[in-house]
Amino acid sequence: MAVIGIMDSGVGGLSVYREVVKLLPDEHYIYYADNAHCPYGEKTAAYIIDRAFSIVDLMIGRGARVVVVACNTATAAAIAALRAHYDIPFIGMEPAVKPAAMNTRSGVIGVLATAGTLKASKYLMTRGRFEDDVRIVESVGQGFVELVESGELAGPHAEAVVRTSLQPLLDAGADTVVLGCTHYPFLLPVLQRVAAQLGAPGVRFIDPAPAVARRLVQVMQQEGIAREPAGSGSLETLSSGPDAAIRRIMLILQEQI
Numbered sequence: 001m002a003v004i005g006i007m008d009s010g011v012g013g014l015s016v017y018r019e020v021v022k023l024l025p026d027e028h029y030i031y032y033a034d035n036a037h038c039p040y041g042e043k044t045a046a047y048i049i050d051r052a053f054s055i056v057d058l059m060i061g062r063g064a065r066v067v068v069v070a071c072n073t074a075t076a077a078a079i080a081a082l083r084a085h086y087d088i089p090f091i092g093m094e095p096a097v098k099p100a101a102m103n104t105r106s107g108v109i110g111v112l113a114t115a116g117t118l119k120a121s122k123y124l125m126t127r128g129r130f131e132d133d134v135r136i137v138e139s140v141g142q143g144f145v146e147l148v149e150s151g152e153l154a155g156p157h158a159e160a161v162v163r164t165s166l167q168p169l170l171d172a173g174a175d176t177v178v179l180g181c182t183h184y185p186f187l188l189p190v191l192q193r194v195a196a197q198l199g200a201p202g203v204r205f206i207d208p209a210p211a212v213a214r215r216l217v218q219v220m221q222q223e224g225i226a227r228e229p230a231g232s233g234s235l236e237t238l239s240s241g242p243d244a245a246i247r248r249i250m251l252i253l254q255e256q257i
């Protein structure tokens, strides 16, 4: 049985599950929201590595053959340590700087991510590969994770929070904005609304989740992880804190998947 583990600091990784399950609808998923320790964005790498190891141990104990680290911050902090320690494959997140650089017409791309992701060497290397070709401006999505965890995905307060972090990117001329945290795609409607209010209705937001889903399919093929027969898909959700946020987001996903 192919069990796929998906982990995040909270419900953000469900934006990745949403894309993965479109390509692999028949697999068995364990989703782990580490919401008792959320947000990861300002935590040390050592803390996140420790959390990631506990979660992966639990997932392997439940039969996981592959784990998607559906969190940019945890990928930046922990994926190298996870790959060195365990003998299952890990799929990580990376801000979609490359597709943004290929798509921009203004020559300026914005990256919205957590402080942890933006200062990690993994991101700085990616940035270094493209900064000769395009101008890259960054902004921490301050308060975005909290909005998503509390289910506040619209309304004047959500718009005000989003505006504070989005405006500097648009003021710098970004026409393409990378969503570099898996929580942020759930704020896409409010991001689009605020972009329109700020006079940039055509700004494009890039969610890397579809590319991550394609990568998972590829890795499962390479590793010989057999797919399940049609009709056998399942999802088990686990969390280190209350599960209200997961239930709220699952209601939204049910309309989308």
Ligand code: DGL
Residues within 6 Å of the ligand: 008, 009, 010, 012, 013, 038, 039, 040, 041, 042, 070, 071, 072, 073, 074, 093, 114, 117, 145, 180, 181, 182, 183
């Ligand atoms: N969803 C996460 C990410 O992709 C983590 C956000 C957080 O816990 O700060 O970075």
